[in-house]
Amino acid sequence: MDKTPSVVGARVKRIDAEDKVAGRTLYPSDKTLPGMLWVEVVRAAHPHARIREIDVKPALEVPGVVRVLTHRDVPGENAFGIQIQDMPVLCFDRVRYLGDAVALVGAETRQAAREGARRVRVDYEVLEPITDPEAAMAPGAVALHPKGNIMHQGHFEKGDLAAGFACCAVIVENDYSVPMIDHAFLETEAGISYYDEHGRLTVDACGQYIYRDQTQIARALGLPLHQVRVMAPIVGGAFGGKDEVTVQIHLALMTFHTQRPCRMVATREESIVSHTKRHPVKMSYKTGADRQGNLLCVQARFVADTGAYASLGGPVLNVMMEHAAGPYRVPNVKVDGYAVYTNNGFSGAFRGFGCTQACVGLESQMDLMAAALRLDPLKFREQNVLHKGDLAGLGYPMTCEVGAGRTVRSAQRGALYRSRRRRAPAKPATPSLKPYLRRGVGVATQMQGLGLGIGIPDYAEVGLDLRPDGTLQLRAGTNEIGQGAYTAYLQILSGRLGVPLSRLSMVGADTALTPDSGTTTASRTIFAVGKAVELAAEKLERVLGERAERAFGWAPGPARLQGDQLAGSGGRRPLRELLGDEELSVQAVFHVPVAEREMGDGLPHRFYSFGTHVAEVEVNTLTGEIAVTAVEAHLDGGKVISRTGFEGQSEGGIAQGIGYALMEEVRLEGGRFLTTNFHTYVIPTSLDVPEDLRTVPVEVREPEGPYGAKGISETAMVGVTPAVLNAIADALGVRFFRLPVRAEDVLAALQEKKT
Amino acid sequence: MKVTVELFGPQRERAGQGRLVLELPAGATVADAIRGAGLVDRVDLWVLVDGRRATRDSALADGARLTFFSPVGGG
Numbered sequence: 001m002d003k004t005p006s007v008v009g010a011r012v013k014r015i016d017a018e019d020k021v022a023g024r025t026l027y028p029s030d031k032t033l034p035g036m037l038w039v040e041v042v043r044a045a046h047p048h049a050r051i052r053e054i055d056v057k058p059a060l061e062v063p064g065v066v067r068v069l070t071h072r073d074v075p076g077e078n079a080f081g082i083q084i085q086d087m088p089v090l091c092f093d094r095v096r097y098l099g100d101a102v103a104l105v106g107a108e109t110r111q112a113a114r115e116g117a118r119r120v121r122v123d124y125e126v127l128e129p130i131t132d133p134e135a136a137m138a139p140g141a142v143a144l145h146p147k148g149n150i151m152h153q154g155h156f157e158k159g160d161l162a163a164g165f166a167c168c169a170v171i172v173e174n175d176y177s178v179p180m181i182d183h184a185f186l187e188t189e190a191g192i193s194y195y196d197e198h199g200r201l202t203v204d205a206c207g208q209y210i211y212r213d214q215t216q217i218a219r220a221l222g223l224p225l226h227q228v229r230v231m232a233p234i235v236g237g238a239f240g241g242k243d244e245v246t247v248q249i250h251l252a253l254m255t256f257h258t259q260r261p262c263r264m265v266a267t268r269e270e271s272i273v274s275h276t277k278r279h280p281v282k283m284s285y286k287t288g289a290d291r292q293g294n295l296l297c298v299q300a301r302f303v304a305d306t307g308a309y310a311s312l313g314g315p316v317l318n319v320m321m322e323h324a325a326g327p328y329r330v331p332n333v334k335v336d337g338y339a340v341y342t343n344n345g346f347s348g349a350f351r352g353f354g355c356t357q358a359c360v361g362l363e364s365q366m367d368l369m370a371a372a373l374r375l376d377p378l379k380f381r382e383q384n385v386l387h388k389g390d391l392a393g394l395g396y397p398m399t400c401e402v403g404a405g406r407t408v409r410s411a412q413r414g415a416l417y418r419s420r421r422r423r424a425p426a427k428p429a430t431p432s433l434k435p436y437l438r439r440g441v442g443v444a445t446q447m448q449g450l451g452l453g454i455g456i457p458d459y460a461e462v463g464l465d466l467r468p469d470g471t472l473q474l475r476a477g478t479n480e481i482g483q484g485a486y487t488a489y490l491q492i493l494s495g496r497l498g499v500p501l502s503r504l505s506m507v508g509a510d511t512a513l514t515p516d517s518g519t520t521t522a523s524r525t526i527f528a529v530g531k532a533v534e535l536a537a538e539k540l541e542r543v544l545g546e547r548a549e550r551a552f553g554w555a556p557g558p559a560r561l562q563g564d565q566l567a568g569s570g571g572r573r574p575l576r577e578l579l580g581d582e583e584l585s586v587q588a589v590f591h592v593p594v595a596e597r598e599m600g601d602g603l604p605h606r607f608y609s610f611g612t613h614v615a616e617v618e619v620n621t622l623t624g625e626i627a628v629t630a631v632e633a634h635l636d637g638g639k640v641i642s643r644t645g646f647e648g649q650s651e652g653g654i655a656q657g658i659g660y661a662l663m664e665e666v667r668l669e670g671g672r673f674l675t676t677n678f679h680t681y682v683i684p685t686s687l688d689v690p691e692d693l694r695t696v697p698v699e700v701r702e703p704e705g706p707y708g709a710k711g712i713s714e715t716a717m718v719g720v721t722p723a724v725l726n727a728i729a730d731a732l733g734v735r736f737f738r739l740p741v742r743a744e745d746v747l748a749a750l751q752e753k754k755t
Numbered sequence: 756m757k758v759t760v761e762l763f764g765p766q767r768e769r770a771g772q773g774r775l776v777l778e779l780p781a782g783a784t785v786a787d788a789i790r791g792a793g794l795v796d797r798v799d800l801w802v803l804v805d806g807r808r809a810t811r812d813s814a815l816a817d818g819a820r821l822t823f824f825s826p827v828g829g830g
Binding site: 082083208209211212215216218219223224225226240243244312315348349353451452453455456457458459461515516519521522523524587589591601602 | 763764797798799801803806807808810822824826827828829830
């Protein structure tokens with residue numbers, strides 16, 4: 001029975017909006033405790049060096065310094081990392097990037113902690129940093145880890161590439177380079193730690209998966225899980241950058257040794273140097289199509305610089321390879337990928353998770369092939385998109401609902417694409433434009449795997465507490481990192497139970513209070529946790545019905561809540577007559593179905609979201625400046641649960657995609673960061689984002705999801721960057737193969753074109 | 756009683772297989788199943804029993820479906 005009421009899909013006020021706007025919400029960096037110590041990290045002085053000796057005595061002489069910790073003070077395993085524990089909690093013999101932690105200083109004031117950190121003496125034998133991934137892969141290269149520098153590799157082949165290329169009328173071959181970029185979350189890594197009233201070592205700090213963080217802390221401190229409590233309900237942005245542990249183990253370690261509450265707040269410089277980044281990737285694409293415009297071949301090679309440690313570099317590379325052929329039907333595919341250790345920071349999860357990089361290369365190729373075939377770019381895409389039942393790039397069947405084609409057709413109908421010839425391109429400007437401005441419109445289509453993929457259980461458990469007055473509390477272990485998921489969960493709950501939002505509340509992300517709902521990543525929360533919420537609602541009605549049958553003699557069947565009343569086959573009764581003064585709690589778990597065949601860690605996915613972006617740019621040929629003047633996003637995230645959240649994700653994704661295309665780059669020289677704050681690491685502001693933003697839901701419902709919803713958070717961003725690149729090419733007749741495209745790149749390219 | 760164990764990731768590598776059937780005495784717990792599988796108990800060995808997170812002292816019933824894995828996923 002579809003009980004969709006208006007609250008599902010509606011524009012509703014976020015449940016956290018008022019407190020955030022009024023400044024009442026406490027983020028991890030806002031929290032303080034009486035008697036707390038400030039904790040500062042002594043980070044590596046060199047991107048690659050051997051540690052000869054660490055002398056903490058000078059730090060201990062600083063007034064206010066209480067404790068200095070080194071590797072000798074790590075009681076459990078001195079290693080962490082989501083997939084491979086190759087990163088020391090505190091380095092003991094070697095440092096591999098500038099963010100490596102060598103010592104921790106706990107002091108009564110932040111000033112004393114900083115001074116103490118400055119005075120810790122570390123004697124290094126400086127080593128040559130390894131900064132070129134290709135060189136790091138070469139035989140004989142100095143190994144950064146025991147198994148060598150190739151942290152992960154994958155090779156996939158489908159069909160007969162040579163025979164396929166022999167049938168192609170058009171073959172396009174190019175190299176692309178995409179940079180390391182920072183998540184630029186507004187709140188840097190921060191949190192507090194203390195012993196709670198039950199004696200549990202408690203860490204209240206930014207993160208994206210409390211239960212995994214709990215495990216990483218317990219492993220490093222040699223504690224059983226039940227002695228560690230982790231919470232992180234509200235986080236000031238993450239985008240994947242807080243998926244790996246940041247401050248959590250360090251906080252716990254200092255509280256463990258001092259028995260004092262502790263606090264850490266990273267500076268922006270420390271944040272940029274220390275946390276994971278989007279992998280910089282060098283990729284080669286060779287693609288071909290026949291004269292009728294059928295895509296026949298995709299050959300791709302990726303070399304991803306994963307930096308000093310693994311984190312999620314392996315799964316990121318897998319997703320990159322999984323999406324190498326995009327949302328297209330391609331009979332002949334060959335993909336080779338390498339994730340390589342270097343001393344260039346370290347890379348990991350970031351919105352799009354590898355798909356983002358691949359999409360830049362592939363969608364540029366799609367435009368180039370369409371142009372060579374003299375086909376309309378969207379028609380070319382429409383002709384080749386996957387449909388349900390088709391084999392995806394790596395050869396597994398698409399068993400989910402596939403909305404790729406519908407997003408393309410939606411974009412074709414959109415005002416921006418229909419106006420593209422009138423508006424512009426690659427020839428002397430239209431009369432309405434200044435003669436030195438060129439306008440262009442570009443498109444990109446993509447798909448994005450949803451959830452963790454095959455190879456590890458991907459589940460979400462939630463709890464639901466019904467009070468005798470008919471109000472309900474939902475408990476879910478995922479974090480609110482700004483995406484609005486908590487509101488969407490309650491919309492689903494409201495929809496399924498017919499209870500107004502005003503009678504629902506939410507407790508999030510606390511290992512002591514909330515069940516394990518899985519990660520707050522991978523576009524999975526609405527899909528996986530939302531489905532668990534649906535199941536919990538159904539279970540509650542079933543349990544209420546069973547109890548009413550026993551208590552009131554009602555006929556078997558579910559009972560429904562109506563305010564503080566219970567309604568069922570026997571009419572209506574006050575809920576309190578059934579529950580007395582007790583709460584009724586139910587739990588429900590949803591396991592995300594997986595693909596039939598495993599091809600690697602997390603590879604492939606079974607469910608995907610789809611999208612087609614259309615971007616318009618205006619390029620100043622005198623100054624080289626590029627302005628993105630309009631973007632349309634045609635997104636298939638299944639049924640939209642929260643229209644406000646859907647549009648918010650889309651608009652944020654557009655801003656982030658523009659940043660990746662035109663501005664952002666973490667620059668390093670010899671393993672040292674040159675861009676350590678927002679003066680040098682430039683991100684888009686509101687002035688860089690066009691007023692003309694349109695988000696069009698293309699609701700291809702996925703029956704496995706709640707109300708048919710999927711996820712949207714990554715799809716909203718991934719296609720934006722190549723759409724902007726394609727728009728620039730449309731405007732100038734010049735294509736760029738390296739990101740970001742800056743004004744000076746435009747001027748140099750135009751100069752080269754003239755000569 | 757008989758229980759089945761499905762293993763993923765590092766646990767599968769350590770056990771050398773992806774699926775086990777264990778014969779355990781009545782009253783056995785998750786900790787007994789870990790020992791029965793020949794695995795060293797670690798804090799990062801997570802266990803689901805019939806799809807839900809379980810602790811080491813969770814009692815097992817005949818026919819229980821156990822899942823051994825580590826939280827190595829993200830996104």
